[in-house]
């Protein structure tokens with residue numbers, strides 16, 4: 001059973017349902033019923049695969065897709081397009097994920113999540129798409145903090161980097177978390193996860209729709225590394241100690257430094273203050289590297305009641321949204337990746 005109590009079945013179709021191009025995320029559940037894969041024919045038969053709403057409240061991808069599809073209403077698509085509309089149940093509630101559901105971007109092949117309806121459904125999507133020999137795969141997301149638009153890859157390889165570079169010169173390479181869409185598709189074709197800024201920002205939607213149109217019109221991806229690229233890789237994930245309260249205003253045990261959000265994707269020098277901790281001997285953060293080791297002491301140290309950075313890092317996805325910090329994490333730490 002999934003979070004809505006229904007048996008979860010993949011819906012597959014070859015035309016857009018009536019009203020899809022103007023549908024809001026919260027209308028898709030009623031329109032589609034369940035996660036849906038839509039294959040649309042274009043001039044070049046090798047499809048571009050695009051997924052969106054794996055996180056139900058991240059709407060920019062849907063709006064970007066609708067804009068592109070509207071521009072081709074009266075002419076053929078330059079390339080076939082297979083769309084996957086993910087968590088329609090969560091989208092109906094404007095939630096990232098519903099109570100009782102797994103995160104739809106942690107259950108793709110390669111996941112360590114226990115076998116469930118969602119892992120089987122994502123496996124089915126990959127199996128179907130494999131037969132269609134996709135040209136490339138794009139997974140569209142939003143995030144909550146102040147971040148530039150950027151693409152993520154799970155492989156450092158020319159065509160993957162080229163696909164990401166077409167979106168932004170900032171590219172992040174990551175290998176954890178596992179079970180993400182772009183990692184599963186990396187086994188089949190060049191694949192990226194795109195972070196299109198915050199929900200509702202029009203420039204994120206128009207940037208993503210221009211990008212999708214560009215990729216649809218490409219004959220192939222260059223087979224050499226892009227030169228003007230800022231390639232970063234995540235080295236650690238920072239979560240707040242679950243036993244401790246935190247706030248940005250000093251009303252809790254841990255006082256987080258609010259201005260760090262401004263440093264997302266910028267170098268933050270060693271000795272920069274990250275937090276203040278009152279009356280506690282415990283470490284305020286849990287810091288895990290890509291292998292899951294606790295690496296707190298490599299990055300942070302206490303000086304009096306202040307927690308300061310031990311080395312220069314580049315934070316990403318630092319957010320001031322308390323719920324997101326609790327549900328997901330405080331931030332990722334990155335370094336430049338030397339190829």
Ligand SMILES: [Zn+2]
Pocket residue numbers: 055058105141142
């Ligand atoms: Zn997301």
